[in-house]
Amino acid sequence: MKHAVVAVVLGVGCGGAGAGDDGPDGGVAPDGDPACTRPALDAPWLSGYLGDVVGELAAAPRATVTQRNTARAYLANQLSILGWSAQEHAFNNGSNVYATLPATTGSEPEIIVGAHFDTVAGSPGANDNASGTAVVLAVARYLQDVPCRNAPVTVVMFDLEEAGLFGSRAFAAQRLPAQVRAVHTIDQVAWDADGDRRFELELPTPALADEYRASAQRVGVTVTTTTTEGTDHQAFRERGFAAIGLTEEYVGGDTSPYRHLAMDTAATVAMPYLELAAKLTADVIMREVSP
Numbered sequence: 502m503k504h505a506v507v508a509v510v511l512g513v514g515c516g517g518a519g520a521g522d523d524g525p526d527g528g529v530a531p532d533g534d535p536a537c538t539r540p541a542l543d544a545p546w547l548s549g550y551l552g553d554v555v556g557e558l559a560a561a562p563r564a565t566v567t568q569r570n571t572a573r574a575y576l577a578n579q580l581s582i583l584g585w586s587a588q589e590h591a592f593n594n595g596s597n598v599y600a601t602l603p604a605t606t607g608s609e610p611e612i613i614v615g616a617h618f619d620t621v622a623g624s625p626g627a628n629d630n631a632s633g634t635a636v637v638l639a640v641a642r643y644l645q646d647v648p649c650r651n652a653p654v655t656v657v658m659f660d661l662e663e664a665g666l667f668g669s670r671a672f673a674a675q676r677l678p679a680q681v682r683a684v685h686t687i688d689q690v691a692w693d694a695d696g697d698r699r700f701e702l703e704l705p706t707p708a709l710a711d712e713y714r715a716s717a718q719r720v721g722v723t724v725t726t727t728t729t730e731g732t733d734h735q736a737f738r739e740r741g742f743a744a745i746g747l748t749e750e751y752v753g754g755d756t757s758p759y760r761h762l763a764m765d766t767a768a769t770v771a772m773p774y775l776e777l778a779a780k781l782t783a784d785v786i787m788r789e790v791s792p
């Protein structure tokens with residue numbers, strides 16, 4: 502469920518990724534404390550991990566109570582394997598899965614990174630939205646290797662987005678905008694038929710647009726801003742949070758033709774593009790928490 506409007510080009514083309522001590526091949530120390538490293542974006546585990554998560558989730562639709570229970574158990578287990586303490590946030594007709602990695606220093610406002618894990622009935626939802634869910638888990642995995650964190654980071658897998666943003670609205674109601682720096686939600690990031698490595702930033706604040714533009718240059722992708730709503734970031738924005746949605750070229754027209762259909766299978770996922778989505782998101786989040 503999405504409705505869209507105008508697109509504005511912001512970013513740079515391919516080839517923005519360079520070497521150097523601020524580049525994507527990092528393992529680099531942020532300015533200041535040499536012990537405060539960030540892991541390299543080119544992680545050896547990334548491709549296999551994203552593929553495993555999408556493959557597991559998209560083995561079946563995640564629409565019925567039983568299907569969503571199965572998916573939640575898998576997601577909670579994945580968070581536990583990564584060393585995060587998984588929790589459930591039950592609301593009247595569903596339940597989100599989330600975990601918070603505490604800050605190691607300071608008391609900056611929380612950072613939230615989320616994606617919906619549910620599907621419409623009958624669709625395995627590899628693109629919509631096992632892809633975004635896999636990116637959120639990959640961000641959690643990167644953050645394991647960020648020792649200096651000035652803010653807590655919460656990763657959350659939302660239930661019942663397809664039914665009307667129920668999970669994200671229930672989760673947003675549990676937080677206060679003044680205590681949250683930014684909310685990042687990811688929905689459909691596995692289709693790039695024209696190979697242009699372009700992503701859309703949905704209704705970013707100016708500050709968030711700047712962060713994504715800078716990370717896009719480092720990762721070597723292009724970003725365009727749009728005014729698309731109808732997915733989880735809307736639930737936070739309508740309560741006053743600084744929020745952004747990341748997606749494939751939904752407004753631009755290079756988007757999965759299989760959305761909400763039985764053909765939205767793992768076989769249709771553009772793995773190199775999904776890896777870029779994970780690197781882009783991880784670069785933004787790691788620099789927010791460990792500048």
Ligand SMILES: [Zn+2]
Pocket residue numbers: 502617629630662688689732
């Ligand atoms: Zn979706």
